Amino acid sequence: MTDAPHEKASIASLAMTRRMHRRRAAETRFRLYGRASVIFSMAALGWLLLSIAATGLSAFTQHWVDLDLDVRAESATDNDRRRLADALAGGFGVQADDAVRQELLALVSASAATDALARNAERSGATLRLTVPVSDQADQYYKGRVDASRPAAQRRLTDRQIAWLDRWADEEQVERRFNRGLFVNPDSRDPERAGLASAILGSVMIVLIAGALALPVGIGAAIYLDGFAPQTGWGGRLTRALEVNINNLAAVPAIVFGLLGLAVFINVFGLARSIPLVGGLVLALRMFPTIVIASRAALRAVPDSLTDSALSLGASRMQAVFNHKVPIAAPAMLTGSIIGMAQALGETAPLLMIGMVAFVTAVPESPLDPATALPVQIFLWSGSAEAAWAERASAAIIVLLAVLMVINGVAIVLRERLQRRRSL
Amino acid sequence: MVEDKPIKFSGRCVSVHYGASRALHNVDIDIPDRNVTALIGPSGCGKSSLLRVFNRMNDVISNARVTGEVRMDGIDIYAPDVDPVLLRARVGMVFQKPAPFPRSVYENVAYGPRLHGLARTKARLDMLVERSLRRAGLWDEVKDRLSMPAPGLSVGQQQRLVLARSLAIDPDVILMDEPASSLDPIATARLEALIEELKTRYCIIIVTHSMAQAARISDHTAFLHKGELIEFDQTERLFTNPADIRTQDYITGRFG
Structure with a gap:
């Protein structure tokens, strides 16, 4: 404090003025604390909501694929999964062995597709048009959550699978839709079919x-x-x-x-x-x-x-x-x-x-x-x-x-x- | 005591205890009808406790205990077969701070008659509300605003509204517990003029901390001190020629 208040005509004594300054400062500090805590809590809340929204919002949509399956009667077995895999292999024009079948089945929601196949069992022989959800891995890939540049050992999709998925996308067989299943399905072992x-x-x-x-x-x-x-x-x-x-x-x-x-x-x-x-x-x-x-x-x-x-x-x-x-x-x-x-x-x-x-x-x-x-x-x-x-x-x-x-x-x-x- | 009016209340050996503490001790008092009786004394002397004896509002306080005998028109109001709810329908009360219900002016006054089924038709209820508001000197001020919320009235108007509210159930007695303590001088003067009018119909008992007010409006005054009734006489006599030295000290402002 300078001597200025002394020289100027003042309504209060110097000591009073000094005390007033301290009181004002205390009040200002309290205001700052209050604002800081409000900002902190708003930031925490905002961060929480943002992080939840960032991970969660994409679950409200899901990718579906249109498949034209050539389910030939002669290749038909009792095993729907095998028929599905063979049909998928036919679609991509690859020779089906066990490893290929496994990888192909991991592209679509296999359980949903085999259910659809079973429903259309009597129509086997004709070309069957199915629209099914893609598998959770494929869905994540289409949503851009799988980094294809990483070594194959560090991701769950093989190079072959990624090539197939890209082909579906190029041929515009894949469509992103609102995930109705999230609200109407009960829980499931397959994420793409699980609902609330x-x-x-x-x-x-x-x-x-x-x-x-x-x-x-x-x-x-x-x-x-x-x-x-x-x-x-x-x-x-x-x-x-x-x-x-x-x-x-x-x-x-x-x-x-x-x-x-x-x-x-x-x-x-x-x-x-x-x-x-x-x-x-x-x-x-x-x-x-x-x-x-x-x-x-x-x-x-x-x-x-x-x-x-x-x-x-x-x-x-x-x-x-x-x-x-x-x-x-x-x-x-x-x-x-x-x-x-x-x-x-x-x-x-x-x-x-x-x-x-x-x-x-x-x-x-x-x-x-x-x-x-x-x-x-x-x-x-x-x-x-x-x-x-x-x-x-x-x-x-x-x-x-x-x-x-x-x-x-x-x-x-x-x-x-x-x-x-x-x-x- | 020279009496031309009949006795409304007679209390014998009335004591009030709140828990272990004694608020009122062995009071004998006869309160005349159609008269204003003032209860005065220093704070904590038991004047409010005595007032609440007459409509059994002490029963509401959980640890209060009233002993002795109180008769209204000769009937023991503390007898086991007397329902305090019915007693209170005949003994109205105005509190220190006006507490209008947070409803309209009309609803406030109509509440009591509705409780007791006094009005069978809407027209009769309207009539009752108007009569009560007139008697409380409030009709002219609120007749166009009967549906406005009562808490929006001024404090003086609120106090007259709660008076009208207790008049609406047609009581014999009106108890007032320092009714003017939250009012300004003009509102107080209005209330006092009103009391003057009302005493031709009702027995009024008023607790007041203002000796001037007691002297102005009451016919009889009771002076209480430390839970005891020191002196009870016609107001004029008590103020000009008190029998007890404590009364004299109090009214001359030496304590209290």
Whole structure:
């Protein structure tokens, strides 16, 4: 500091001015810290989303190939794979031996193609036109994820295979399409045929069951604890003990709830493993404390003067609470509850404990059929090394995030609507 | 005490405890009907506790305990067969801070009559709402804005609105707990004029921290100190010729 403030006429003493400078500096520093942390978290979030999108977005499209297969009756055997391989070899004009057959079959989704062949078995002899997905390796190649300049030993496609794929592409037999299978197919051993149908349906059923159980019980419990439970004497002690334990319940690791579900619902009640009903029951237990705590906080924020006024007008306690406390707390209760449901949607660990990690190749038709859930499906797919699985795992994450965003959006819209009605 | 009016409330040996602490101790009091009775005293003297005895709002406080006998029109209001909800329909209350429900002006006033089924038709309800708002001196100010949200009114209007709200259920008694403490002088003057009008119909008991206000509006005044009723007399006599030295000290501003 210079002497300048001394010389100039000032409204405050030099010491005051100096202190003011320090206070200003502290404030500026705090602002900077705040901005830095906001930028850091936005950057982390952006990086996360970008990396997921970079790997995952390509899974929403898939390459299909049109094949004109000359499936001759005389070369036909009972083995569809062999017939397919021979037909492919014929298409490329190469002599078919075992090694060539193996490499050819690795170009298309062999299981899809042989299924189609089997369906058209009676037409064998004629030229058969098939449109099938290419294999996961070929798909990755067409998406530019296979570096053909690397030595053949370091990639999973041989030089011969790459030449064949290029020929398909040159003859415009390959087409990139929207990957409908990702949403309508259940899980599969072949990445190009694997989809999220079982996982999406499983998650929807789990969240609906959990919500239907936990929402009324949780909100009811919160209203009871807030307005009706005894507050004094032994009853009051019991109430407080209950509240402490509900808070503790919220802090219990999720996997413990899975253990509980395994022990109670599966071992004692004899429900089947891997079914959405058990998943819903377990996640209802998981959501319950979250909903109670959020609803309690919302109810406590309503001023007592409103219920007191209602009581002094001769309302019963029930009328006072339900006419005045609950409507005002409703938007916040709803928000808390939907956050609880969103948490349940992303929950993985307890579902692993009750066997929802099973490999399910059928779309569940009821909550009693085996199913997986979205986060579990992500867990399963991310465990496989192939690029196609990594791509699909990221795509599944995008789907999960999209579902969560929709749920949160619905929560916000509902809350706004309730609040507008309240302010009349 | 020379009385020409009938007694509305008579309390004998009334004590109020909140948990272990005693807020009111062995109070005997007879409150006349169609009269304004003021309860004065320093903070924490038990005047609000005494007020809440008359409509059993102490029951709402979880650890409160009321002992003794309180009769309204000769009926023991703490008898086991008396439902506090029905008692409160006859004993209205206005709180220190106005707490209008976050609904329209009309809905606020109509809430009580709806609770108790006082109006069978919409026209009757409209009539009841208008009459209550008129009695509370608010009708002219809000008659064109009955559907506007009540929290949008000024504090003075809100206080008269909650008064109208309690008048709508046609009580015998109106309890007021420092009703003017959040009002400006003009709104206070309006409220006091209103009390003056209302006392021809209702028994009014008012807690106030302002001795001037008690002197202006009340017919009887009770002075409480440390949970005990020190003196209860006609207002004029209590303020000009107090019997107890503590009353004299308080009204002359020596403490409190």
